[in-house]
Amino acid sequence: MGKDESKNLVKEPDLSYGNYTYADYLTWDMEEMVELIKGKVFKKAAAAPKRIHQWLTGNLHTEMNLFLKGKKCQAYIAPFDVRLPVNSKKDDKIPTVVQPDICVVCDMDKLDDRGCIGAPDLVVEVLSPGNKQVELQHKYEVYEESGVKEYWLVDPEGQIVLIYTLIRGKYQSTRIMTIGDTAKSSVIEGFELDLEEFFAEIK
Known part of the structure; x- marks a missing residue:
């Protein structure tokens, strides 16, 4: 990933916002896995699965x-x-x-x-x-x-x-x-x- 791309990464999307797209998803730099369902962000469990x-x-x-x-x-x-x-x-x-x-x-x-x-x-x-x-x-x-x-x-x-x-x-x-x-x-x-x-x- 180039310097220009890394500058655009978002650490934490707004979980209350409901109109995100896959293009937004590609800009997120988050430690935990997230999914996007009908524009809304859903965080996976913070801990690893059992x-x-x-x-x-x-x-x-x-x-x-x-x-x-x-x-x-x-x-x-x-x-x-x-x-x-x-x-x-x-x-x-x-x-x-x-x-x-x-x-x-x-x-x-x-x-x-x-x-x-x-x-x-x-x-x-x-x-x-x-x-x-x-x-x-x-x-x-x-x-x-x-x-x-x-x-x-x-x-x-x-x-x-x-x-x-x-x-x-x-x-x-x-x-x-x-x-x-x-x-x-x-x-x-x-x-x-x-x-x-x-x-x-x-x-």
Whole structure:
């Protein structure tokens, strides 16, 4: 980064302002991770995610990567910027930039050096005590509106998984799945996750 660029970095955006764009996001120089949802800044938890969050996220990403080897889709793990345009793909017109724990992209034209522009085919969010409201409300809405075909919510504390599938523009959910169930993806055809094995090593 050149001297001219570094002078323009902003240490702390105004959290009460609700009209930021991806262009603004690129100017922020913050120690903690932030996401931008419909123009409003949401800080990620100041502390690192809990060990179990990282353990489960890493394990699920590994399972997906192994399954997708040689296939057209690719799985990415946070931090990885997903830009969700509304009417324009220009940086100063994009109101939402999120960092899902895991996302799967099957349209390679959506990938560039900065991440993904447009809705991934599948998104996974592993819940943490500090981020449940964001995942359950704000991200649910923006993923649905943006056309994310499948949205997995994983709750390490409750050892449950809930899958939302986009049908005619609206999410429909599975029943709550837990140990003894097998979570199956309709977007990554053939991918299954044995929840007893998945949650077995939580201690």
